[in-house]
Amino acid sequence: MMLLPDVWRKLKLLSDDSTEHLQRSLTIFWAEYLPEAMQGYPLAGPRFRRKKISSCLSRMTFLLESCGDGPRTNLRASKMLKQTITEILARGQCGLLRASYVCYFWGEQQHLDRFLQAYAVEKARSEARRQGHTVTEQSLADGSIKLIVQVGGGA
Amino acid sequence: MTTAPSKTIEIIVSPTGQTRLETKGYSGTSCRDASRAFEAALGISQGEQLTAEFHQAAITDQNQLRQSG
Numbered sequence: 001m002m003l004l005p006d007v008w009r010k011l012k013l014l015s016d017d018s019t020e021h022l023q024r025s026l027t028i029f030w031a032e033y034l035p036e037a038m039q040g041y042p043l044a045g046p047r048f049r050r051k052k053i054s055s056c057l058s059r060m061t062f063l064l065e066s067c068g069d070g071p072r073t074n075l076r077a078s079k080m081l082k083q084t085i086t087e088i089l090a091r092g093q094c095g096l097l098r099a100s101y102v103c104y105f106w107g108e109q110q111h112l113d114r115f116l117q118a119y120a121v122e123k124a125r126s127e128a129r130r131q132g133h134t135v136t137e138q139s140l141a142d143g144s145i146k147l148i149v150q151v152g153g154g155a
Numbered sequence: 156m157t158t159a160p161s162k163t164i165e166i167i168v169s170p171t172g173q174t175r176l177e178t179k180g181y182s183g184t185s186c187r188d189a190s191r192a193f194e195a196a197l198g199i200s201q202g203e204q205l206t207a208e209f210h211q212a213a214i215t216d217q218n219q220l221r222q223s224g
């Protein structure tokens with residue numbers, strides 16, 4: 001099995017900028033084991049077909065490219081819903097999931113934490129770049145990562 | 156001639172993925188405008204603690220109102 005940081009690096013190979021397509025928040029469902037319903041599940045969306053590794057090897061699978069903004073999902077997501085597990089379908093239909101990328105993760109909690117940290121850093125960097133700010137990164141002693149966004153500092 | 160203090164936003168991401176966001180160099184409610192986009196990108200906010208700069212600006216505004224009133 002691969003570690004999530006490796007998965008993250010591979011996800012960056014999906015496009016020129018991985019966060020370019022992750023403009024919305026990422027919703028993660030965690031499970032200790034790979035759910036049976038997920039085995040053999042194809043990656044959702046054409047942009048993920050360029051992924052070079054099997055989704056089953058990555059501990060992380062994108063279930064939906066996007067959910068709808070309300071109780072009714074959009075057309076593209078509706079097509080995907082046919083292949084998703086019941087839990088995701090129910091949450092999407094009752095509006096608990098709103099405009100999120102949905103991701104199913106299985107494995108150890110610490111690996112999920114590391115992924116969430118990497119995701120948050122990338123997401124913050126992306127937002128700062130989008131607004132034309134300069135970002136510097138520092139690693140702290142407790143394992144945290146500190147981002148200093150210089151407002152109006154230029155990209 | 157005095158130069159305006161540089162505006163920075165510090166984001167600390169914990170090893171578990173939780174984030175803490177702090178604005179510096181802002182006065183009053185402008186810090187909320189600056190941090191809003193990051194808050195939206197990073198998830199649901201669990202709390203807010205106003206800085207001294209926020210309250211300082213509010214006091215200044217009150218003084219200005221008194222002088223003009």
